[in-house]
Amino acid sequence: MNDTDRAILDFEREHWKYQGNKERVIQERFGFSPNRYYQRLNRLLDEPEALAQQPALVKRLLNRRDQRAQRRRAV
Numbered sequence: 001m002n003d004t005d006r007a008i009l010d011f012e013r014e015h016w017k018y019q020g021n022k023e024r025v026i027q028e029r030f031g032f033s034p035n036r037y038y039q040r041l042n043r044l045l046d047e048p049e050a051l052a053q054q055p056a057l058v059k060r061l062l063n064r065r066d067q068r069a070q071r072r073r074a075v
Contacts, residue, residue, distance in 0.1 A: 001047065001050060001053070004030070004040075005047075005050070007030070008030070008040060008041055008044060009050060009057060009058075011026075011030075012041065013057050045061055
């Protein structure tokens with residue numbers, strides 16, 4: 001994991017502290033589109049190092065991802 005990956009995990013852990021639109025903050029803070037951000041975040045969730053550094057956050061986000069996938073399959 002590089003510094004940007006760690007910053008993404010930190011942002012996900014604390015994004016509720018930032019006022020305003022999350023997508024706007026993503027663009028301002030990381031310099032890439034929200035779609036790119038979420039692609040990168042999803043890849044990070046599958047990295048063992050991310051799980052080791054932020055286990056509660058990664059497990060919560062994996063749960064959320066799995067729930068969304070189940071809802072898509074049900075439709």
